Amino acid sequence: MAGYLIKRLATAIVVVFGITLVTFLMLHIVAPSPGQTVLGPKASQAAIRAYNHANGFDRPWYEQFGTYLNHVLHGNFGWSYKTNQSVNAIFAEKAPLSAFLSGVSLIVAVAIAMPLGIYQAVKRNSIGDITATTLAFVLYSMPVFMVALLMIQVFALSLGWVDPNVSQDQSLSGALNDWKDLILPIAALATTAVASYSRYQRSSSLDVLAQDFIKVARAKGLSNRLVYSRHLIRNASLPMITLIGLSLPALIAGNVLIEYAFNINGLGLLFVNSLQNDDYNVLLGYTLLTAVLTVVGNLIADLALTVSDPRIRLV
Structure with a gap:
């Protein structure tokens, strides 16, 4: 039983990691930049670049993904760009x-x-x-x-x-x-x-x-x-x-x-x-x-x- 649980938990970690990675890449490839989303369509390119740089969104994707994983492992899912609330608080309210x-x-x-x-x-x-x-x-x-x-x-x-x-x-x-x-x-x-x-x-x-x-x-x-x-x-x-x-x-x-x-x-x-x-x-x-x-x-x-x-x- 213990061996089975260890194997299943290891598989679960790999599956969750893979799903998170694929979703992260899809969002960053398909969706516009976070700076444009937060500042709106009328924001200048200079303002968007400044926002992305200040929040690390201009770094390579693997660095951004590593930062996100580190936050998740500490129980921090980040902040909503639209409501300016923590994702944890939103989930706790609606779940x-x-x-x-x-x-x-x-x-x-x-x-x-x-x-x-x-x-x-x-x-x-x-x-x-x-x-x-x-x-x-x-x-x-x-x-x-x-x-x-x-x-x-x-x-x-x-x-x-x-x-x-x-x-x-x-x-x-x-x-x-x-x-x-x-x-x-x-x-x-x-x-x-x-x-x-x-x-x-x-x-x-x-x-x-x-x-x-x-x-x-x-x-x-x-x-x-x-x-x-x-x-x-x-x-x-x-x-x-x-x-x-x-x-x-x-x-x-x-x-x-x-x-x-x-x-x-x-x-x-x-x-x-x-x-x-x-x-x-x-x-x-x-x-x-x-x-x-x-x-x-x-x-x-x-x-x-x-x-x-x-x-x-x-x-």
Whole structure:
């Protein structure tokens, strides 16, 4: 176990370093200079050069990257060029709301998808299975922003069940005061996840039902309820652990589209605004955060799968 963790952590460091390097180079190649971004399009070239020189932006890229890495290792992600705030402070302000949206939508998706997938496998080729499979394929093929727009049109504008205007409070506590505003964003995020998770859960359950130990359990005279509860659910749910860990990047990416569609002041909307404003440090910080969460999610999924299934050995 210890050797496995050391190898995975070493791999994680290399992956995060590579992603940070590529993002850093892309921003400095494609985007205009920081001096032009901060001073504006009407700034003179002399003023831009002076700003870049004063802040070290005229040095070779590898020196700038080394300086940035040194700051990151000390927990400093720099300053936003547009808001004149530290990136750390901005993330600390907006991250709780984004984490809440992702966490709740993940819980809702798993709570619906796992029993639904097991039901489909047990009732294979029934009307319920065919209906759920059709809906899953339709929803899985739709991008999350399309699901969000349809939900806004149907439930907010047509039926009037919820308010289409989401609270603009940036704090999680403030947003929770108007918790009804978060129903549609969470539902949109969870819907696409349910479509994916339920398909995997159904397939996994069908594989387990075909195993010999299920046949032996039934041959012993166990009722279907005991067979499903003791043997099917746990074994069929193991692949879902890995899937959930691997889906963290998709949830984060979905947050970007959902927060933009509903105008929610979280990290996703911050990323979109930073793209439009060429706010380098915010973009770099967001990319680094996403990379770390992706690696950590995969590692947690592997460890959880090992704990859940003693047959798996980490080497």
